[in-house]
Amino acid sequence: xxxxxxxxxxxxxxxxxxxxxxxxxxxxxxxxxxxxxxxxxxxxxxxxxxxxxxxxxxxxxxxxxxxxxxxxxxxxxxxxxxxxxxxxxxxxxxxxxxxxxxxxxxxxxxxxxxxxxxxxxxxxxxxxxxxxxxxxxxxxxxxxxxxxxxxxxxxxxxxxxxxxxxxxxxxxxxxxxxxxxxxxxxxxxxxxxxxxxxxxxxxxxxxxxxxxxxxxxxxxxxxxxxxxxxxxxxxxxxxxxxxxxxxxxxxxxxxxxxxxxxxxxxxxxxxxxxxxxxxxxxxxxxxxxxxxxxxxxxxxxxxxxxxxxxxxxxxxxxxxxxxxxxxxxxxxxxxxxxxxxxxxxxxxxxxxxxxxxxxxxxxxxxxxxxxxxxxxxxxxxxxxxxxxxxxxxxxxxxxxxxxxxxxxxxxxxxxxxxxxxxxxxxxxxxxxxxxxxxxxxxxxxxxxxxxxxxxxxxxxxxxxxxxxxxxxxxxxxxxx
Amino acid sequence: xxxxxxxxxxxxxxxxxxxxxxxxxxxxxxxxxxxxxxxxxxxxxxxxxxxxxxxxxxxxxxxxxxxxxxxxxxxxxxxxxxxxxxxxxxxxxxxxxxxxxxxxxxxxxxxxxxxxxxxxxxxxxxxxxxxxxxxxxxxxxxxxxxxxxxxxxxxxxxxxxxxxxxxxxxxxxxxxxxxxxxxxxxxxxxxxxxxxxxxxxxxxxxxxxxxxxxxxxxxxxxxxxxxxxxxxxxxxxxxxxxxxxxxxxxxxxxxxxxxxxxxxxxxxxxxxxxxxxxxxxxxxxxxxxxxxxxxxxxxxxxxxxxxxxxxxxxxxxxxxxxxxxxxxxxxxxxxxxxxxxxxxxxxxxxxxxxxxxxxxxxxxxxxxxxxxxxxxxxxxxxxxxxxxxxxxxxxxxxxxxxxxxxxxxxxxxxxxxxxxxxxxxxxxxxxxxxxxxxxxxxxxxxxxxxxxxxxxxxxxxxxxxxxxxxxxxxxxxxxxxxxxxxxxxxxxxx
Numbered sequence: 012x013x014x015x016x017x018x019x020x021x022x023x024x025x026x027x028x029x030x031x032x033x034x035x036x037x038x039x040x041x042x043x044x045x046x047x048x049x050x051x052x053x054x055x056x057x058x059x060x061x062x063x064x065x066x067x068x069x070x071x072x073x074x075x076x077x078x079x080x081x082x083x084x085x086x087x088x089x090x091x092x093x094x095x096x097x098x099x100x101x102x103x104x105x106x107x108x109x110x111x112x113x114x115x116x117x118x119x120x121x122x123x124x125x126x127x128x129x130x131x132x133x134x135x136x137x138x139x140x141x142x143x144x145x146x147x148x149x150x151x152x153x154x155x156x157x158x159x160x161x162x163x164x165x166x167x168x169x170x171x172x173x174x175x176x177x178x179x180x181x182x183x184x185x186x187x188x189x190x191x192x193x194x195x196x197x198x199x200x201x202x203x204x205x206x207x208x209x210x211x212x213x214x215x216x217x218x219x220x221x222x223x224x225x226x227x228x229x230x231x232x233x234x235x236x237x238x239x240x241x242x243x244x245x246x247x248x249x250x251x252x253x254x255x256x257x258x259x260x261x262x263x264x265x266x267x268x269x270x271x272x273x274x275x276x277x278x279x280x281x282x283x284x285x286x287x288x289x290x291x292x293x294x295x296x297x298x299x300x301x302x303x304x305x306x307x308x309x310x311x312x313x314x315x316x317x318x319x320x321x322x323x324x325x326x327x328x329x330x331x332x333x334x335x336x337x338x339x340x341x342x343x344x345x346x347x348x349x350x351x352x353x354x355x356x357x358x359x360x361x362x363x364x365x366x367x368x369x370x371x372x373x374x375x376x377x378x379x380x381x382x383x384x385x386x387x388x389x390x391x392x393x394x395x396x397x398x399x400x401x402x403x404x405x406x407x408x409x410x411x412x413x414x415x416x417x418x419x420x421x422x423x424x425x426x427x428x429x430x431x432x433x434x435x436x437x438x439x440x441x442x443x444x445x446x447x448x449x450x451x452x453x454x455x456x457x458x459x460x461x462x463x464x465x466x467x468x469x470x471x472x473x474x475x476x477x478x479x480x481x482x483x484x485x486x487x488x489x490x491x
Numbered sequence: 492x493x494x495x496x497x498x499x500x501x502x503x504x505x506x507x508x509x510x511x512x513x514x515x516x517x518x519x520x521x522x523x524x525x526x527x528x529x530x531x532x533x534x535x536x537x538x539x540x541x542x543x544x545x546x547x548x549x550x551x552x553x554x555x556x557x558x559x560x561x562x563x564x565x566x567x568x569x570x571x572x573x574x575x576x577x578x579x580x581x582x583x584x585x586x587x588x589x590x591x592x593x594x595x596x597x598x599x600x601x602x603x604x605x606x607x608x609x610x611x612x613x614x615x616x617x618x619x620x621x622x623x624x625x626x627x628x629x630x631x632x633x634x635x636x637x638x639x640x641x642x643x644x645x646x647x648x649x650x651x652x653x654x655x656x657x658x659x660x661x662x663x664x665x666x667x668x669x670x671x672x673x674x675x676x677x678x679x680x681x682x683x684x685x686x687x688x689x690x691x692x693x694x695x696x697x698x699x700x701x702x703x704x705x706x707x708x709x710x711x712x713x714x715x716x717x718x719x720x721x722x723x724x725x726x727x728x729x730x731x732x733x734x735x736x737x738x739x740x741x742x743x744x745x746x747x748x749x750x751x752x753x754x755x756x757x758x759x760x761x762x763x764x765x766x767x768x769x770x771x772x773x774x775x776x777x778x779x780x781x782x783x784x785x786x787x788x789x790x791x792x793x794x795x796x797x798x799x800x801x802x803x804x805x806x807x808x809x810x811x812x813x814x815x816x817x818x819x820x821x822x823x824x825x826x827x828x829x830x831x832x833x834x835x836x837x838x839x840x841x842x843x844x845x846x847x848x849x850x851x852x853x854x855x856x857x858x859x860x861x862x863x864x865x866x867x868x869x870x871x872x873x874x875x876x877x878x879x880x881x882x883x884x885x886x887x888x889x890x891x892x893x894x895x896x897x898x899x900x901x902x903x904x905x906x907x908x909x910x911x912x913x914x915x916x917x918x919x920x921x922x923x924x925x926x927x928x929x930x931x932x933x934x935x936x937x938x939x940x941x942x943x944x945x946x947x948x949x950x951x952x953x954x955x956x957x958x959x960x961x962x963x964x965x966x967x968x969x970x971x972x973x974x975x976x977x978x979x980x981x982x983x984x985x
Contacts (some may be wrong), residue, residue, distance in 0.1 A: 047964070050594055054814040056587065057574045057596055057693040061729045091808050095829040156829065247544070287856035289865060292700035292807055294729050459689035 013219040014245045014254065017213055018176035019227075022167045022189060024199045026069050031061030031164035032136045033103065038166075040205055044142070044159035052164035054098035059293050062087075066134065066166035067110070067297065069198040071307040073168060074111025074132045076314055081307075087134075087291040092284065096139035096158050104169075106288045109133035110297075115174075116192065117316045119333060120184040128173030129184050139163040147344045151258040160189050168198070174213065177241035183236050186210050191315045191337045202233060210239050214246045216254065225250075226260045230274050232267045236395060242267040246274055318343075319327065325356040327415045334364045341378040342368065348385020349392070358392040366409055372414075381413045391419040398479055404428040430479040434486075437470075437478060441486045444469045455491055463487065497979075499565050499713040502659055502860040506553060513549040513564030517542055517608055518660070520566040524610075524657040530951045532632050533652035535571050536579050537611035542566065545608040552606065554893045561716045563606030564808040568658035570649050571612035572619055573599055573704070574693040582695050583627035584617045586840030587821045596693020597728065598704045598721040605720040610658050613648030617842045618812065619669055619697045621645050622914040625905055626844045633901070634677060635973040636940050643673030643914070649707045650677040656979025660708045660717050664694055666701045667800055668893075670919025671930035674707055675893035675943025678932040678971065680960070681707045683918075685950050686925035687732035687858060689718070690725030696811040698804035699730075701922040711931060711961045715740035718953070732951075742954050743961040748782030750959065753886030758917045764896045765935040771892050774933050774944055777966040778959075788882050788889065792875045799875070801912060802854055802855045802868035803923075804820050808845075809852030815840060840944045847908070872923050879924045891917050893930035893943035902960055927953050929960045933967040941971070947961050 028038055034051035048056040071081055140162050145154025170189065176182045190208055193201045193256035201208035210233055215225035230246055233239040245267075250260050265274035313321075315336045322332035335346055342363055349359040367388075371378060391408060394400045400408055401422050409423030419483035423429050431437055444466060445452050455462040470483045497505075497516075505511040524537055549564035569575065574592035576599075576817045582585040595603065602609060605919040614625035624632040624647025635655040642651040646663030649674035653661050663670040665683035673679025682705045689704040696702060706717035708796045751888075755774060759768055779785045817823035817836030824835035841849070853865035874979040882889060894914060904911040921928040930943040944963055948956035972978040 050592075053819060055574075055592065055594075055820065056580070056582070056695040056814070057592070059692050059728050061727060091810055091813065093813065093816065093819055093830065093833055095816075095833075097815065098819065100816060101810050262543070265581075283855075285858045287853065287858075287861075289856055289861075290807060291808070292698075292730075401637075 014216040014251050015219040015221075016177060016179075016243075017174045017215050017217060017224060017474050018179075018182050018243060019174040020172045020182060020186060020189075021211045021213070022172075022178065022186070023072075023211075024172040024193055024201060025210045026066050026166040027197075027199050028063055028065045028069070028166050030063060031444065032063050032066055032134075032166040033164055036164065039161055040207075040271055042161060044157070045161060047161045047204070048163070052098065052099075053160055060103060060291075062294060062297070063166060068303070068307055069166075069196075070110050070134050070168050071299070071304060072196050072310055073170075073193065074114065075304070075311055076192050077111070077114040077116055077129045077132060077170070079111035079114030079129060079132055081299055081304050082108055082411075083113055084108065084296050085134075085295045086296045088288045089291050090135075091287040095136070095156070096141045096163070098139065098160060098163055102135060102138070104135035104282055105133035109412075116185070116188060118185050118188045119319070120180070121330065122376055123181065125175075125181065127175045130166060130171045130173050132170050135167050135169060137162050137165040137167045137402060149219055152461060158435070174215075178418070179247065180241045182212060182243050183240040186239055187236055187337075188315065195312055195314055196314070204233075212243050212246075213261060214243055214250070215260070216247060216250045227260050228262065229264045230267055231264060234269070234270075238267060238269055241272060242274060245272060249274065322356075325350065327356050327360040331357075331360040331364050332447065335360055338368075339363065345378060345383070345385050345388065347389035350385075352386040352389035353391035354385075354392045355396070358396070359388055361411075362388055362392065366406055366455070370410065370413060382415050383413050387412050387419055394419055394423060398481070399423070400428050401430060401476075404430075427475065427477065429477060430481075431474050431477050434482065437456065437482055438486055440473050441490060444473060445490060452491065463491075497656075497659055498710045499561060499660055499708065499716050500710070502565055502737055503561050503563070506852045507558075512554070513546040513608060514543070516564060517546040517566050517610070520657055520659065521824070523979065524652075526634070527655050527657055530633065530638055530977065531635060531651050531655055531657075532630055533613055533648045533655065533657055534568070534611045535581060535614050535627075535629055535648070535936075537925055538575075538578055538609060541578065542608050542610050546717060547649050549606050549608060558579070559604070559606035559706065560720070562602065562720050565607050566610045566659050566770075566950070567602060567607045567717070568610050568613045568649055568661035569602070569650045570615055570646050570661070570663045572615060572664055572697075573662065573921045574695070575609065575612065578612065580612065580695070581629070582616050582618045583629055584840065584842065584845070585628045585822060587834070590821050591774060592693070594693065597725045598689035599693065601721045601723075605722070611660075613646070613652055613661060613892050615648055615669075616645035617845050618695065618808070619645040619664055619666055619702075620808070620844050620848055622668070622672055622674070622911050623899070623901075623904065624648060625901065626842055627844055631901060634898045634940075635977040636678065637898065637938070638977070640900055640940070641676070643676035643894070643898065645669040645673075646681070646707060647673045647677075650674050650679055650681065653677070653679045653707050653709060654973060654979075655977050660706060660713055662704055662717070662721070664697075664702055664704050665922065666703075666804060667698050667922050668915040670705045670707060671918045671928060671943070672914055674930045675932070675945075676898040676941065678941030678969070678973070680711055680714050680929065680931055680964070681705070681711060681926060681943075682929040684718060684722060684953060685732070685927045687730050687952075688736060688927075688951075690720045690723075690728040690731050692727040693724055694702040694975065696807075698807040699811060700807060701800075701804060703922075709710055711929070711957060711964045712740060712743055714929065714960075715743060715957055731882055733828075737951065737954055739953050739957055742958050745958045745963045746781060747778050749784070749802070749961055750888065750955065751784045751785060751786065751886040752778060752959070753788035753882055753889045755889050755891045756787050756789040757791065757792065758891035762895055762913070764936065766912060767892050767894070767896065767942050770936075770942045771935045771944060774963060774967065778962065781962060781966070787884065788886060790878050790882055790889075790920070792871065792878050793920050795871055796875055797912060797916055799868040799871040800915075800919045800923060802864050803872065805840075805852030806850040806865050806868075807851045807852065809856065812841075812845065812849055844908075861938055864940055873890060873919060874941060876924050879920070879926065879949070887910045887948070887955055888952070889947040890959075891945050891947070893917055897936045897938070897940035897942055921947050926950055927956055927976060931960050931963045931967070932969045933963060941969075
């Protein structure tokens with residue numbers, strides 16, 4: 012039997028607000044432990060939460076970017092469980108009336124284009140961080156566990172996809188696209204290495220063609236897009252192997268082991284845990300009138316999917332459009348300036364995603380560190396299309412511009428890179444070459460065709476490679 | 492010098508006429524405490540130094556003419572479930588033994604702002620769960636009218652302190668009757684304001700959707716003064732009422748002429764102590780004679796309000812008390828793992844009634860039981876609110892006894908939780924609806940124990956409620972005092 016994987020992704024994103032979700036403490040990263048805490052985020056007796064309006068504005072903006080419906084009213088719930096890094100021993104989260112529901116995200120890769128349904132986007136708060144110290148420093152071998160509450164109460168958004176994904180690669184592409192949207196909307200810097208965006212995957216398999224869903228396994232602890240893809244692939248293999256031997260997949264949570272490249276089951280029966288959700292009595296229901304939503308909509312930037320379409324509409328090839336659309340904003344505006352200054356979109360796209368990006372990487376600098384502007388890209392593409400510099404010389408011109416030597420034509424002139432296409436001057440050189448190589452001329456005229464290449468080479472050599480090869484050939488043909 | 496026990500109004504007048512100083516008022520109250528505490532145990536903690544410093548400051552300010560208003564220099568007690576900066580706050584629980592909050596509850600901060608002198612922290616049923624103050628980990632408070640009897644609860648320490656004169660006024664909290672029922676049993680005035688009128692910030696939560704801070708005082712007028720000092724919007728409490736607080740003391744003498752009083756049919760009859768019913772009846776006749784239109788009103792859901800309450804309140808408490816886990820503050824019984832520490836701390840730190848309610852609430856919220864218990868209770872709550880709204884289309888206020896009985900004996904109901912829960916049958920509906928209600932003493936029963944009369948009003952209907960309460964107070968002319976050994980002193984010994 013052939014098995015089809017069914018995958019859904021849950022994403023947690025910490026919002027880039029100044030203050031925490033329910034108190035005035037600063038949202039921070041990397042500061043000394045427990046320096047951004049107060050009675051509210053430490054859950055001291057008697058303290059009460061007050062919602063952060065900025066965070067609510069941001070989740071609405073993100074929901075709109077994910078084509079969600081914004082519920083006219085939304086309610087906070089308490090999710091009850093005991094854990095040392097959860098100060099109240101309940102998390103303020105959302106249950107049956109989240110802020111955003113029923114959206115989608117269009118995703119594309121080299122292989123496919125597809126749409127992933129978004130079930131819900133809801134608001135909650137982050138926990139503190141357990142720090143395992145002493146001995147091995149790992150959860151099971153640590154001598155002691157300390158808790159840093161700086162992170163406790165950071166606004167956290169959870170984005171739950173529908174189980175629309177069918178391969179590990181698609182899941183990765185979706186995750187990358189979602190991160191791009193998060194960054195683009197400005198709600199979070201979504202830095203995986205800091206844990207400000209975190210991905211969990213729900214994976215099940217079913218006989219191909221079956222409409223029913225199999226038993227799902229949640230996998231956690233993937234800290235890169237690569238490990239997300241690998242973990243899902245490994246889990247699909249594990250499940251397929253299980254059912255092949257007649258065993259059953261059990262509902263559970265598994266941890267991805269980055270070094271071992273396998274998932275490990277956790278002993279706790281999380282699948283059956285009961286969070287005893289109930290309405291958070293400390294917070295009144297939220298009511299969003301139209302102006303909230305319109306305000307959020309007015310802050311929506313152009314999103315990657317639309318930008319890809321726009322670039323394609325300008326004539327950029329799909330792969331380059333994809334790279335450009337998700338590249339950093341400075342590179343995109345370099346490209347757009349170049350096109351506005353008259354550059355051909357295809358050529359400008361190739362330059363920006365190719366040579367410019369490569370050179371920046373070689374130099375280990377960012378675009379703002381070099382004096383390169385869109386108008387110069389446009390001038391460079393013109394030099395090439397008019398045949399005034401060769402393709403290889405053009406790369407050198409770009410380096411010169413990036414080194415601050417002036418405009419592309421100034422660099423080409425100064426570095427002697429302009430092609431000789433002045434007919435009279437070229438004819439003179441050809442004459443000289445023919446005069447200096449009478450033997451070769453004779454052999455060519457007697458039918459030895461390949462000698463022509465030698466003569467062209469001699470012309471190029473005499474002009475230090477600047478002669479326009481097309482013009483040289485034409486003149487040679489006439490003379491010979 | 493005023494004679495008789497001092498009200499806020501009388502004490503304030505004495506301060507401003509130069510008859511007394513804030514330090515002398517405090518000394519009088521403290522000496523009452525010295526005399527009565529061994530018998531009554533109203534206080535968990537008397538803040539002698541802090542109170543003296545505050546009284547001295549009040550005297551200095553008043554001397555300079557910097558008058559902060561009616562509470563300036565007045566000794567006030569605070570129930571020990573409200574945070575006081577640097578001053579131990581235990582909620583009468585072992586789990587918070589020695590805990591000193593780093594901040595003041597908003598109500599406490601507003602008392603200080605108004606110049607009040609905070610005498611100390613009063614005893615309560617652990618985490619405000621109970622109706623007799625017997626569920627305190629630090630021993631019960633006794634009723635000044637009969638020390639073999641309970642003062643009611645959970646604000647029993649505050650009620651008994653005001654009755655005994657070891658405070659001129661006190662703050663309590665009321666989740667199901669915890670201000671009004673002890674006020675009734677101790678012969679003082681106790682009021683639960685509209686939900687949201689007084690900030691809950693710094694009040695250690697029992698049941699967040701029901702908890703409300705309010706005054707326990709000698710007079711209705713005092714209740715209005717104390718409420719005015721602490722009420723008003725607080726940005727730190729997202730459920731705090733955003734509008735301006737009404738002028739509670741403004742219309743106390745309007746009388747009851749032309750007002751429609753609804754007598755709640757379901758709060759009376761079988762199970763009510765006969766002399767409580769008689770006193771209530773007599774007061775209704777007096778009110779009618781003053782021009783009130785008295786009519787019977789039926790609110791059938793009052794019969795199930797108690798059941799709904801005992802699902803909602805425990806459910807909320809099961810989450811609210813989850814934070815007491817030995818990880819960050821209070822008692823910590825170290826175990827071999829974090830969860831063993833949490834479990835050990837909670838098993839050791841909570842008393843039996845708190846444990847019972849946490850278990851009840853956890854069960855009521857569990858998957859598979861939620862709809863039958865918590866969900867059903869919330870539906871009853873909405874229907875009850877609708878029933879109240881319907882009643883308030885016909886009447887201006889609702890009236891009833893505050894408690895079916897007068898003070899009962901210590902130990903009488905401790906083995907029978909249901910009998911104990913019945914003590915709050917008259918007070919619980921107003922918590923479920925979020926409406927204001929007040930208890931005013933109207934007389935004594937055959938055993939010389941106080942009887943309370945309850946006036947309930949619609950949301951933010953404090954003004955009309957206080958006007959009716961003031962008229963009840965005037966008509967009752969209640970000036971009886973506890974037995975001489977425990978009665979408040981006549982005025983201030985100068």
